[in-house]
Amino acid sequence: MDKVALRSLLRERRALITPESHGLSRPTRQGRRAPGLSQAQMDQILHRAPDTYGRLESGRYPNPPADLLQDVARLLGMNEQEWIALWRYALGQDPPHPLNSRSGEEIPGVWQEALDGISHMAYVNDRSWNLLAHNEAFATLFPGRQVPANTMRWMTVDPQARGTLSDWETAWAPLVLPQLRAALAADPADQTLAQIEKEVLADPVAARLYDASSAYIHPDGDERPLHHAELGEGWVTMCAAQPLAAPGARMIILVFHPGRYRCHARVPALRARVAP
Secondary structure, three states, X not given: OOHHXXXXXXXXXXXXXXHHHXXXXXXXXXXXXXXXXXXXXXHHHHOOOOOHHHHHHHOOOOOOOHHHHHHXXXXXXXXXXXXXXXXXXXXXXXXXXXXXXXXXXXXXXXXXXXXXXXOOEXXXXXXXXXXXXXXXXXXXXXXXXXXXXXXXXXXXXXXXXXXXXXXXXXXXXXXXXXXXHHHHHHOOOOHHHHHHHHHHHOOHHHHHHHHOOOOXXXXXXXXXXXXXXXXXEEEEEEEEEOOOOOOOOEEEEEEEXXXXXOOOOOOOXXXXXXXX
């Protein structure tokens, strides 16, 4: 627990919430000059025992329960990054789920400009693999430059994908399908992913591979064969990252190397220089 950081975060957010916005009056007792809700008012709104919130803010509440952290975060109007910080400061770990159900569904508009500045194929999808943005290089991957609306659905059940993703049954599906399973395990209420799973289970080949899927959960650094619609046979090395404003969203950069057989040298891992 980082008591100093926890207290600072909660005090700053609490100061922004006026008592009047919750039908309460501002305390008038002498010595009360701090802006925002008082600690006692936090307990009142949260329907908690006296000094529950005070113990949390001061760091006197070891291992606070998840429902308390969630209620406090929502009352204080925290964003997803503040929600993550709250968990790290209070419990020393990341939260098991986003604070808001719509988290991971949108990214700042400047991401499109950033993608347009990348020469490799690049795109960003949301937490349900719905495509949010992509560059023109990514569009050239597909016949007629018809980019799919959901990359997970395309990779798992679209017949066209099995021509584009070379050796689909051995090089792609065994690594893509576990990502679907892991995402649903983390958020069983995701209707988009639940529907894709139904479509996978209705496909005899995909269903067999899905049932045998491993614990694989991300493609960062992977290299796989690919039939590019305009560049022909080749290999892609995948770089994966997450936009911090959208937990669960992913940016994927596909570095394409032409040729039916992989003949380029693997690039060594990057490490920071450490002074002796």
